Amino acid sequence: MKPTFKQITPSLFELNWDKEVNDELLQKQLHFKELLLKDFRTKIIDIRLGFKTLSFQTSKQMDAAILTNWLRFVTEEHHLLPLSDKIWHLPVCYEKEMAADLISLTRAKNMSPEELIFLHSTARYRIHFYGFLPGFMYLNGLPEILHTPRKKSPSFYVPKGSVAIGGSQTGIYPSDSPGGWHLIGNCPSILFDAKDKNSVFAAAGDSVEFYPISTKEFQNLERHQSKPNSK
Amino acid sequence: MIRDIGYIKVIKSRLGTSIQDEGRFGLSELGVPTSGAMDDISFKFVNHLLKNKPTSAALEISSPGVKLRFESPTVICLAGALAEITLNGKSISLGIHPVSINDELEIGAFLKGSILYLGIKDGFQSGMILNSRSYFAGITTKSQVQKEDRLPYFTNQEIPNFTASHVKWNLNWAETSELEVYPGPEWELLSAETRHTLTTNMFTISIQKTRMGIMMEEPLENFISEMATAPVYPGTVQLTSGGKMFILMRDAQVTGGYPRILQLPENSISILSQKKFNEKIKFKLISI
Numbered sequence: 001m002k003p004t005f006k007q008i009t010p011s012l013f014e015l016n017w018d019k020e021v022n023d024e025l026l027q028k029q030l031h032f033k034e035l036l037l038k039d040f041r042t043k044i045i046d047i048r049l050g051f052k053t054l055s056f057q058t059s060k061q062m063d064a065a066i067l068t069n070w071l072r073f074v075t076e077e078h079h080l081l082p083l084s085d086k087i088w089h090l091p092v093c094y095e096k097e098m099a100a101d102l103i104s105l106t107r108a109k110n111m112s113p114e115e116l117i118f119l120h121s122t123a124r125y126r127i128h129f130y131g132f133l134p135g136f137m138y139l140n141g142l143p144e145i146l147h148t149p150r151k152k153s154p155s156f157y158v159p160k161g162s163v164a165i166g167g168s169q170t171g172i173y174p175s176d177s178p179g180g181w182h183l184i185g186n187c188p189s190i191l192f193d194a195k196d197k198n199s200v201f202a203a204a205g206d207s208v209e210f211y212p213i214s215t216k217e218f219q220n221l222e223r224h225q226s227k228p229n230s231k
Numbered sequence: 232m233i234r235d236i237g238y239i240k241v242i243k244s245r246l247g248t249s250i251q252d253e254g255r256f257g258l259s260e261l262g263v264p265t266s267g268a269m270d271d272i273s274f275k276f277v278n279h280l281l282k283n284k285p286t287s288a289a290l291e292i293s294s295p296g297v298k299l300r301f302e303s304p305t306v307i308c309l310a311g312a313l314a315e316i317t318l319n320g321k322s323i324s325l326g327i328h329p330v331s332i333n334d335e336l337e338i339g340a341f342l343k344g345s346i347l348y349l350g351i352k353d354g355f356q357s358g359m360i361l362n363s364r365s366y367f368a369g370i371t372t373k374s375q376v377q378k379e380d381r382l383p384y385f386t387n388q389e390i391p392n393f394t395a396s397h398v399k400w401n402l403n404w405a406e407t408s409e410l411e412v413y414p415g416p417e418w419e420l421l422s423a424e425t426r427h428t429l430t431t432n433m434f435t436i437s438i439q440k441t442r443m444g445i446m447m448e449e450p451l452e453n454f455i456s457e458m459a460t461a462p463v464y465p466g467t468v469q470l471t472s473g474g475k476m477f478i479l480m481r482d483a484q485v486t487g488g489y490p491r492i493l494q495l496p497e498n499s500i501s502i503l504s505q506k507k508f509n510e511k512i513k514f515k516l517i518s519i
Contacts (some may be wrong), residue, residue: 002249008494009413010519012464016416021459050461050486051366053416057464121390130262131460131486132367138460138486167457172261176498192261194370199261 001182003032005071008154010061010077016055019023021140026128027080029152032203035074049129050140083126084205088230090172091211092121092163093218094185101182105148105165120163120184121210127172127202135174135192135200140206142170142199154180161186163210185210189228201227233313236356236440237386238346241378247293248376249366249442250357258361259485265465266365267481269293269442269504270346271312271343271497272404277350280308280327280398281429287354288364290376292347296329296483297338299349301330306393312505322478325400329390344402344505350519352391357382367482390519392445408433412499415468420455421508429492432510434476440508442482451473466495480504489510 005014015032019025029049036056042056047056063147094117103220106113125139132138143167150166158164163172166181173179174191186211193199202208213221251274254267268274268291278287289492295314295341309316309325316323317337320329327503330336338347357364360371378381418426429452439446453474463469468477478495479487480503495503506512 006416007418007519009496012494013460014416045256046259048485051459053461054460055462125246129486130260131462132260132262132484134263136262192369197359199258199263204260 002071002076004071005030005064005067007064007067007112008055011058012184013056013058013062013064013067016155017052019052019127021051022127023083024080025052026082026126026205028076029078030083033076036073039070048131050131051140052065052127058171084117084203084207086202086206087124088202088208088228090187090189090208090210090228091217091221092165092185092187092215093215094120095218097215097216098162098186098218099184101164101185105182108148109145116146117212118182119146120165120170121212123209125208127204127206127208129204132171132202133192134194136171137202137208139170144168148182150180151182152179154206158183161188161191163187172183181217186218188218188225190225191228193227203228206230234353234385235303235388236383237301237305238381238383239316239351240300240302241298241380241382242300243296243298244376244378244380245292245294245296247291247442248297249291249374250288250355250376250382251291251365252288252354252363252418254365255363255370255495257360259462261390262485263361263370264367264482264485266363266367266442268313268348269481270348270405270501272501273346273348273505276310276400276460277308277348278354280310281306281350281352283288283350283352287350288357289351289353290349292338292349293345294468295338295340299336299382301334301336302332302381303384303388304331304390305328305384306391307331307336307479308350309347310350311347311402312481313342313402314347315339315342321367321383326398327393329393331390334389334406336514337516341507344405345507346504351384353385356385359421375459404507405502408511409513409515410499411517412468412493413517415491415493416456416461417458417470418492419490420490421470422454425452430514430516433513436508436510436512438508442480443478445503447477447478449476451476453490458490460486460488461491463491464494466497466500467491468493468495478503 164181
């Protein structure tokens with residue numbers, strides 16, 4: 001199924017897929033992104049993904065008819081390129097001093113902290129795109145049993161590295177920020193480095209896994225901060 | 232050409248003072264906001280009058296009470312909000328002014344508009360990070376200009392000859408309460424009644440106005456269910472689940488989960504950024 005297309009302003013365009021969020025949809029989005037960047041390389045100045053959308057800005061006004069036509073003739077690949085098989089391993093300390101909301105969450109879910117940590121750290125998450133904060137990954141794959149509505153009123157301060165659950169998602173705050181998700185741990189890795197040419201360690205399409213570490217290990221890793229490793 | 236580094240010593244600063252240029256483009260894929268001058272019209276004007284490159288960085292000031300001392304000679308240009316400005320205690324108008332060693336510039340009350348730009352010959356030379364000097368927390372070392380800061384610029388150690396025409400700055404273009412807007416991607420999901428309200432009623436700028444966005448006072452009915460996180464831009468009008476309109480400005484995040492009901496073009500963003508708390512605006516729907 002091809003996406004629907006909307007021109008929002010003379011230089012802002014959006015493709016939309018009315019489909020379930022999953023790997024296959026992400027493959028399609030990345031496929032279209034590549035095609036757009038190939039066919040309109042000199043025109044596009046910014047391109048970004050949402051869970052079901054792909055939008056881009058052009059340097060000058062562009063006639064919608066050009067894109068409507070492009071979309072009509074663009075071939076929808078039957079064999080889309082597979083997503084990356086890179087898996088990033090992120091250490092997370094789930095100890096209560098770094099997990100302000102872990103206990104309340106386990107009570108609400110009627111499960112033990114061990115169960116919650118096990119579920120969270122054995123799932124594999126797909127990176128769909130970055131947003132919200134520089135280096136914040138939108139991840140898909142949180143086990144349904146851990147889905148939790150966001151806090152009614154957001155916290156004014158969520159510390160850098162916080163691993164949190166909000167709605168059907170889990171994520172890591174790369175910097176201090178306000179936030180409305182439930183904090184269940186902290187990751188000591190470098191998630192965003194503005195001074196590095198490669199500011200983020202991973203790309204859309206890669207996967208992420210979490211592994212539990214003790215407070216002591218956390219303190220060690222925090223002293224010798226590094227970017228995450230992949231397999 | 233000798234180009235030494237000169238500094239402005241910040242004697243007093245207020246929240247809402249930062250270095251800004253055109254912003255960061257093409258980095259939204261990393262979650263990095265565009266940033267850049269809130270009022271692009273006034274910002275462009277100072278660089279134009281100084282014969283700077285359009286990419287030159289200027290100082291954005293959004294509260295009175297800023298006092299600066301120039302440690303080396305240069306030429307500055309002021310545009311944007313009409314404010315009570317003094318140079319060494321003497322009142323000056325907006326536009327071009329040569330400054331000399333130890334000159335002191337003080338920004339007083341804002342009479343009209345809410346953002347003032349101080350451009351400087353060849354632009355401010357603070358750190359360029361991810362293709363831009365625009366301050367942003369977590370990207371540049373500073374997110375606000377503070378007391379005791381020293382802001383670098385190029386100087387030739389003498390006041391340059393300057394033959395700019397005396398172009399008179401006015402803010403008339405920002406006085407209209409009518410903002411042109413395009414329908415946003417979720418416009419069609421609004422009820423006919425809400426669409427009518429949006430295009431006929433006046434809306435008030437609330438106290439929540441930052442470089443990230445402006446919350447509007449009046450609530451709207453919101454029957455749109457929560458949506459999957461999607462791209463947003465400076466000028467995107469979000470309808471929050473609480474029924475408040477939040478108009479995203481330059482430091483807005485690159486994606487959001489609220490319905491995007493309207494989209495302001497560049498010109499409307501500049502006009503809006505000059506509006507003060509309690510001022511009223513009206514949306515005028517335009518089509519492409």
